Amino acid sequence: MSHREDTPAGELAETGSAPTDRIDRELSQLAFNRRVLAQAEDSAVPLLERLRYLCIVSSNLDEFFEVRIASLLARDRIDARAANSLASSARFEEAYAVSHDLVERQYAILNQEILPELSRNGIHLLRNQDRNDAQRAWVKAYFDREVRPLLTPIGLDPAHPFPQVINKSLNFIVQLSGKDAFGRGNAIAIVKAPRVLPRVIRLPDHLSDTGGVSFCLLSSVIHAHVEDLFTDREVLAYSQFRVTRDSDLWVDEEDVKDLRQALQSELQTRHFGFAVRLEVAKNCPGALADFLLDQFSIPRARLYAVDGPVNMNRLMALVDAVDQPALRFSPFTPGYPAGLHHVDLYAVLRQRDLLLHHPYQSFLPVVEFIRSAAMDPNVVAIKQTIYRTGMNSVLMESLILAAQHGKEVTVIVELMARFDEEANINWAERLERAGAQVVYGVVGLKTHAKLALVIRREEGRLRLYAHMGTGNYHPSTTKLYTDFGLLTADAELSAEVNEIFIHLTSLTKPRQLKHLWLAPFDLQSQLLGAIAREAAIARSGRRGHIIAKMNALVDDAVIQALYAASNDGVKIELIVRGACTLRPGVPGLSENIRVRSIIGRFLEHSRIFYFRNDRAHNVYLSSADWMNRNLLRRIEVAFPVRDVKLKRRVLQEGLEPYLRDNNNAWELGADGAYRRRRPRKGQAPFCAQQYLMQKLGGNT
Template identity: 45%
Template sequence: MPKSKKITPTIDLSDTQYYINRELSWLEFNTRVLHEACDERTPLLERLKFLAIFSSNLDEFFMVRVAALKQQVEAKVNLLTPDGRTPQKQLDDIRLLLNPLVTRHNEQFKKVLQPLLVNHGIYILDYIELNVQQRNYLDEYFKEQIFPVLTPLAVDPSHPFPYISNLSLNLAVVVKNPEKGEEFFARVKVPKVLPRFIPLPSELRNEDNGKVVHWVGVPLEQAIAHNLEYLFPGMKIIECHPFRITRDADLELEEDEADDLLLAIEQELRKRRMGGTPVRLEIQSQTPEALRSRLLQDLELTENDIYQVDDLLGLRDLMYFMSLQLPELKDPPRQSVVPSRLQRLREPNIDPNLLEMEEGKDFFSVIREKDLLVHHPYQSFTGTVEKFITHAAWDANVLAIKMTLYRTSGDSPIVNALIAAAENGKQVSVLVELKARFDEENNIYWARRLEKVGVHVVYGLVGLKTHSKIVLVVRREKDRIRRYVHIGTGNYNPKTARLYTDLGLLSCREELGADLTDVFNFLTGYSRQKTYREILVAPVNMRDRFLGLINREIENAQNGFSGRIVAKMNSLVDPQIITTLYNASRAGVKIDLIIRGICCLRPGLKDISENIRIMSIIGRFLEHSRLFYFYNNSQEEIYIGSADWMRRNLDRRVEVITPIKDPDIAKDLQAILGIMLADNRHAWDLQSDGSYIQRRPGNDCPEANSQKTLMSMALSSASIT
């Protein structure tokens, strides 16, 4: 009989010293993104891509998180975070951490990557670097292509300061009337409808010592700035400086008061297009003090809201250069495969004039044989999940399809399959989550298209976002009805499925079909189901079930048995889960956490979290899957699903987590966790102080790139599609 573990003295685990601030942890995540742009092992154009991602991430951070903190300060809300910070303290600390990060980001582009791009025949020039022929071309291009789009806006007593739209790049221009000597201020918006970078034609690309030149051009705003005399004829251009505005972009929706959720969100979207209050002003460091002060005054911002750089603003537009056909400067082409069990399937009969179908198994017979795990992007989304829904849409025996849509692509084959299913006479019900942040407009469009063909569309539940990734297909087979399910970790979006790592389970187990039926009744009707056979559902039972799984490991460890938890997710924020994990560590449970983004738990604290190790993987693909392993005294349990360990996921969203019952799939998932834990190429270890240290292979240790390993494993197990 194992000896019971000695219980250590009580410690107040709610003490602020045991928590990392959520916002600062996110900034650490974006720092790791920036590191990929600085890492010489990353291909050159991929480094530009990571600079763009860093900038895009930061835009959203200000639009949502910083905007919310500023609102709290203005409303004099001083609730402390678990780490003991007020909203104002968080804003102060964000600025303290972010200023050097923004400088590093800009210098990486200007001082490191731009020279490297030149070495590979890519010239992002300043206008003053152009020769006469190149300037003449751009002057003509300006007059023909740019000038007609521009609208200069004067600012004087009869022209109030114009509205500056969210994330817009602008030129602040000072002009002078040469006759009266008066100076005036004007704003020129750099139009988003034109490319940010203007390429010169091939005949104007000067050869550089015989080196091949692939691209030469200038930023759009410089072409405008050097042709301002066309916008202000008769005036003398005194100075011109770019600036960029970020506004609060989160929807303010009173769902309880909205008679029609779709119309209410459309109204809020119109407000967002205009944008909320300004939260950030980006300028170049050489902007004169007088102009800087004027912008601050007119935008009602303070010095603490300014972020300045020495070169280009809005580096998210560097993503443009990923379109260059230079494969030697990018990651190797992504190769997705179709699982061997899904190869040689017969295609659905979409032609009513054909009586016979191709030979081969149908999709549903494959699932009846055994549960199937799919792992994107290593395995094809098109050849697995998309094919499952398409086959269901055209299968004569399918009676109904029910699905949740949180985000999907603008040309979604998934939605087209659902439309086809409705047109084929099937009962189709879809919950379209209109409140999916920054995808609301896209989802409204698809919701209306679906409704037009008779799909029963539900817009979500009041007070809850539906974040679950679930499909239920009801099929008549001989003398019975069988239900097929897909439960996943990622959105039904074929575009992001090429970039995000996600897992999905395809099954026809009766318990899962019955559980998803109950979930959809909860989503579309008045069901208030409190218990489920197998799945974990937020906000119904998921929090309690997760706490129970962790506490079971604690109990086993206290009784002298081994306790072990491995969990992979995007974020760990929930204080109750963190406290329970601390208790597990103190009881002797060994815990490994793979958390891509925000993590508020401090690992490695003496007598608190000595048994907890936390790592983050930032690589070619965005780690998005959620995977949970519990040792359970050798009766191992493993789960996948849509939820992170955050308050919003556990309490304010509809989420679904499924247990994995198939032993072979369970082993495959454990292998995936093992491969990720061994990563020494893209892995970072979280330290007790909230900082991260990147792993590096030792002298006698080979490089272990988990994403590369998983891609190779997928390729070796099936043919390339």
């Protein structure tokens, strides 16, 4: 690893008038991406996985600009005269500076480390000057056959205005000499790369001089033959470019009759939101870059001149195309819980709760929970929330089948799940056609809770079975994200799950819930109460202890409560994967608070809240991060793990290994910088994810 233990992963110092007891949220989010980038720098990580991490950083930065930065800039656009304009503030200038450094390091790793190493392993990404004569001839034929017919160069003049450029699409700006066919001197042309063309192209193996496999990028193919598009005119300069736009969807939910129809209309405009970032090639002439900046009304601070493809995320196709297992993480097979093979799942749940820890344990029991319910003649109703489920889902197909078989199927589909809106609209339409009752949650609040309920007639009465989870009902992410799920026939918990479904469909006030914490009603207040209880215990001289794991911590009320508890002597250990605005380890403020982040093979996604509570050891799992939006502007649920053995499992699998990790852990200091943890002298290395793979996986 190129970073020593004491190397900061991006400075997060406060600037301007921001409170000194907080870390800037945008800088904290960028620091998370710096930690992800460190995985690409790590020579111990398999080579293709290092390239995958580079692509993940690229994708994360896209979302950072098109959602987070865009939303803050949009706030400025509403009141351009605001005295505290974010766009011109020092904190934004620092965020842009940090993001520029991050992007420069990203491309340096690609060009100086990853691509040379790939080449040494027989995987070649060829630019035009790298290709031999036979390869150039093949690329020329490919261009003429597959690419040129789809290109429509636009020479700019009053009759040919600057074309609409789609969000994150590949485009080229070309400067031409001479005059056009009509004797006019229009000097600029725009070429848009069709989205139907692959961005990574594999060349025939027999054309290689060096063996192995060779690829080239579509941008390289067009660069090599851009002059073929402009007969009798000389190309003086050109550059690829890419524009990132505001991608948040907005509909006036109070003023529409059908949210789905309104959202379908809004999706058509997502690609053309206001521009927030411009990426060009490193060798793009300044005059062309200035022309584009002016065209898109983007300030120079958000211009990125990159030494490689303007969309590095497209290299994910190369990662997926190469068949070299030695350059990837070793295959992992999730474990299947003992005693669940070929058994009646409902009979098992009547005896005990079932805790599943993904991706170390298979998601198949959850799939079987819904699939068997669809076919079971004793099941009369199924209810489920859907936030993200993907384009292909066995779970969704099972719900459709259940509805077709006449069961009462109710699905809360969150249409506003960012970047999954289209997939969710499609599922909603199919479910309705099958006869399911589909609702879209609550106007103005995203339904982010992960709940499923099966109602079964047994011995003349109805019995309820529930699944509650920290992650989405998504077949792909359950293999990549760490999450917990609880399957239960607990009568009290299942009844409260049903009350939440009734609340979401009827919009009536939910009954008082004894066990589940429900946002936006009482989840935040319950959290604050649990924190205050630990503080009171510590003030009385007894031991107060909080351990919590989540994706982000930015809620001011929770942070203030944690600071107060720290000052009362509560030991607080936080595992926060991404943005964290709490500043730990500050004397007199947070000296009893420790914050760490784990970045590894799997995306840490589970939310776990532990309160010692005078040895009651309260353990909650949740869909909610400690963010204002989750606690007050979403439908979220936190649910208790009541079984003593399962509580112990959550602690031993979900928290304790992550507090021991000295391989993938980063500690957040009082100065706001993250530092990589490494084994101390004489200390054995310990990786939480590797430990859990060995403990729970099916490979062993």
